Amino acid sequence: MLTADGLTKRYGRFTAIEDISFTLHAGEVLGLVGESGSGKSTTVRCLVGLTKPDAGQVRYAGPKFRRGVQMVFQDPYASLNPRMTVAEIVGEGLLVHGIEKSSAGRRSRVGGLLEQVGLDKSDMDRYPRSFSGGQRQRIAIARAIAVEPKVLICDEPVSALDVSVQAQVVNVLRDMKLELGLSILFIAHDLAVVRYLCDRLVVLDGGRIAETGTREQIYANPRAPYTKSLLAAVPVPDPAAERLRRSAR
Amino acid sequence: MTSVLRIHGLTVDVGGLRIVDGLDLDLRKGERVALVGESGSGKSMTARALLRLDPSVSVGGSVLFQGKELIGLPEKEVRKVRGSQIAMVFQDPTTALNPLQRIGEQVAEPLRLRGVGRRSAMKQAAEMLDRLGVPRAAERLGAYPHEFSGGMKQRVMLAAALITRPKVLIADEPTTALDVRVQEQVLTLIEQLAAEEGIAVLLITHDLGIVAGFADRVAVMYAGRKVEENSVDAFFAGPSHPYGKGLLASVPRVDRALTERLDTVPGVPAKPSARPAGCAFHPRCAAAIDRCRTDAPVLLTIGTGQAACHLIEEGALRC
Amino acid sequence: MTTLAVPRFLPVFKIPLLDRIAYPATAVFVLIALVGPWIAPHDPYQVDLNQALLAPGAGHWLGTDSAGRDILSRLLAGARTTVLSSVVVTVGAAVVGIVVAAVAALGGRVVDEVVMRVCDIFLSIPGMILALGVAAALGPSLRSTIIALVVALWPAFARLVRAVLRETMASTYVESARTLGVPPGRLMLRHVLPNSLDSLYVQAALDVSGVIVLMSGLSFLGVGAQPPSADWGAMVADGREYVTTAWWVATVPGLAITLTAVVFGLFGDALRVRLDPTLGD
Numbered sequence: 001m002l003t004a005d006g007l008t009k010r011y012g013r014f015t016a017i018e019d020i021s022f023t024l025h026a027g028e029v030l031g032l033v034g035e036s037g038s039g040k041s042t043t044v045r046c047l048v049g050l051t052k053p054d055a056g057q058v059r060y061a062g063p064k065f066r067r068g069v070q071m072v073f074q075d076p077y078a079s080l081n082p083r084m085t086v087a088e089i090v091g092e093g094l095l096v097h098g099i100e101k102s103s104a105g106r107r108s109r110v111g112g113l114l115e116q117v118g119l120d121k122s123d124m125d126r127y128p129r130s131f132s133g134g135q136r137q138r139i140a141i142a143r144a145i146a147v148e149p150k151v152l153i154c155d156e157p158v159s160a161l162d163v164s165v166q167a168q169v170v171n172v173l174r175d176m177k178l179e180l181g182l183s184i185l186f187i188a189h190d191l192a193v194v195r196y197l198c199d200r201l202v203v204l205d206g207g208r209i210a211e212t213g214t215r216e217q218i219y220a221n222p223r224a225p226y227t228k229s230l231l232a233a234v235p236v237p238d239p240a241a242e243r244l245r246r247s248a249r
Numbered sequence: 250m251t252s253v254l255r256i257h258g259l260t261v262d263v264g265g266l267r268i269v270d271g272l273d274l275d276l277r278k279g280e281r282v283a284l285v286g287e288s289g290s291g292k293s294m295t296a297r298a299l300l301r302l303d304p305s306v307s308v309g310g311s312v313l314f315q316g317k318e319l320i321g322l323p324e325k326e327v328r329k330v331r332g333s334q335i336a337m338v339f340q341d342p343t344t345a346l347n348p349l350q351r352i353g354e355q356v357a358e359p360l361r362l363r364g365v366g367r368r369s370a371m372k373q374a375a376e377m378l379d380r381l382g383v384p385r386a387a388e389r390l391g392a393y394p395h396e397f398s399g400g401m402k403q404r405v406m407l408a409a410a411l412i413t414r415p416k417v418l419i420a421d422e423p424t425t426a427l428d429v430r431v432q433e434q435v436l437t438l439i440e441q442l443a444a445e446e447g448i449a450v451l452l453i454t455h456d457l458g459i460v461a462g463f464a465d466r467v468a469v470m471y472a473g474r475k476v477e478e479n480s481v482d483a484f485f486a487g488p489s490h491p492y493g494k495g496l497l498a499s500v501p502r503v504d505r506a507l508t509e510r511l512d513t514v515p516g517v518p519a520k521p522s523a524r525p526a527g528c529a530f531h532p533r534c535a536a537a538i539d540r541c542r543t544d545a546p547v548l549l550t551i552g553t554g555q556a557a558c559h560l561i562e563e564g565a566l567r568c
Numbered sequence: 569m570t571t572l573a574v575p576r577f578l579p580v581f582k583i584p585l586l587d588r589i590a591y592p593a594t595a596v597f598v599l600i601a602l603v604g605p606w607i608a609p610h611d612p613y614q615v616d617l618n619q620a621l622l623a624p625g626a627g628h629w630l631g632t633d634s635a636g637r638d639i640l641s642r643l644l645a646g647a648r649t650t651v652l653s654s655v656v657v658t659v660g661a662a663v664v665g666i667v668v669a670a671v672a673a674l675g676g677r678v679v680d681e682v683v684m685r686v687c688d689i690f691l692s693i694p695g696m697i698l699a700l701g702v703a704a705a706l707g708p709s710l711r712s713t714i715i716a717l718v719v720a721l722w723p724a725f726a727r728l729v730r731a732v733l734r735e736t737m738a739s740t741y742v743e744s745a746r747t748l749g750v751p752p753g754r755l756m757l758r759h760v761l762p763n764s765l766d767s768l769y770v771q772a773a774l775d776v777s778g779v780i781v782l783m784s785g786l787s788f789l790g791v792g793a794q795p796p797s798a799d800w801g802a803m804v805a806d807g808r809e810y811v812t813t814a815w816w817v818a819t820v821p822g823l824a825i826t827l828t829a830v831v832f833g834l835f836g837d838a839l840r841v842r843l844d845p846t847l848g849d
Binding site for chain 1 (some may be wrong): 287377388400428429430431432433437455456458459460461462472481482483495496499501502503504507510511512513514515517518533
């Protein structure tokens, strides 16, 4: 569906990403993982056209890139226009892409979308400030899926949320993938969340791809030393296991 | 074991809102206690209130530090305790360090404020940075914060906090801004130093994963109240309170087989401005009974710990 | 939020007090400006040399000028010219500034660079000199003064607005609108401008007070509203010959200018406190 081909971006002498190539296949969830500074954000910005790469290109197998590729941002407190109501936010894509021209039609569609992501129809005339982080992220998801995209790019969509709410949003994304047949590029640093959601992984280290593989292969049998060390550091909510792991080093 | 820090009935009010409502917590010498909660739980306000960092916030109840009452103490007296006896590190090392001041000065400052000579303070700063694993510490005293990575900055923060050999370290989400590998290193360093110096650590966090590896005891806060407290082993073997259970169940983990869906706690964390009546957790609790909606539960002793839940009292909940 | 290098007008005022004074006072001044000519006790243009240079007293509360006209009536009549044209100037300069800044923000690097250098050129000339030059070139009249001040003042607005727009353009909700496919015009009108203009309202309110002083200055120098129209600046100019013998002729309109400037300044501050969460409670 979406292919990154040799993406390279430099800022002055600093190389943010170099020769990043991968393909997001139809119907799969691809995890893009790495630590801060690994180049995840730059890669995403190049993919959605917010940053122009110095070399390489992005290919999208479908018409109308702007409609077909949608994005959910990390910080739901920053990604919603504070002066628009939920109905306007979620309905905007329907309007600008000419999907639903009548205002009443948009409202009824928005109501359906809100219910799809687990919000209430009656929420649509409220402003973002009256929603919690998790609810805002649901609004952002509703906005993205409103235009019936083929690809959803999620940039750390749950890392700013409370633990008990993270799981809710992860479940919503999983449902969306199953119900809508979306291809999802899921950017994250939390390998436990990624394991839950992703079919395949691309591991970034210092702006380059360290390893690519299926979920089963990477979690059971990581090849790159970098992936191994990342996996070894994932904390587990089990005191006995943690003690064992620490004494092992 | 004697308590270094004994918090009893702590209340924190901000702008007429009760953010922390009657918290009891004991910190014994050399013990590592985790205070766990989500947004609006009051965990961070608790930490700040202990050190009286916000003058506009009204703090009530009792905080005994080595038997001495801190609440109601004049600011001048609090300042003597803060930093030297009770130290604190914050979540974001980037904003907590002064970008225009050299690392050495910042680490040595708490000592300098207490009249230690410059040369001796600098020497101790270098030693402390060295113990915290900052490479070539003595040479880098003259460096500025921007020359350090996030993990290194957090070590600098820790060095400045620990250089006065405090009895208590309050660490508010100290590793949340760090990558997992660095997070583990920093926690291990805190653990080692605390053990060597007999420092009691209060770790404020939302991350149950790091609690399991770090703490001896865990207290869970919800909407300004402690709903559960136990040893880590007992807590992670099975929380008593429905909120603790839900919280633990919703953590995705790499050590378990994959399930179809993640377990969740429905709804959103209660806000202090709209605290539900009775048990604040009842709107999110699947097992809530009528009593939960009207009466606030009190903490009951259960095994090695405590929990505040009517269902436990009624025997309706398996612990 | 945006960082504006605007000094607080009267930092000693506490916020509620500021609110309580600023809003009613501004309302009163605007009201006077609107109904002034109708509540004037005398005809502001009635020349009566027998009544010239009367000191403030029972018949003429604020005295009369050298032509025997009632100063209070002339103040009330002039309030409309002074206050309303200052508001017109400020709104005009703000609108030009917003349009220019929006074009610069959407137009890409080259357009932005050109627009900003043009602003720099304007800003390098002191506002009063520029306005004086333009007003003189257009011929002395109230209309020329208004045009001249708009010409002199828009670059400062354009600069301010551009800085704010750039910040808003970089916000995540604008980026998310871009990834949604929102076209540039709508992006600017629906997402960027509504979230950028708070600081502009404040700047505009504060500017009205400056514009009142500038306008009066231009009239005083003779390029503004022409005699016999009752303009405050022109009234000060008229009275300057008599400052030693009949102090009220120049002083009363001078005080009116000062007071109006202060009131609008307070209004700007009150507005800022209300709109800027970092200054509020």
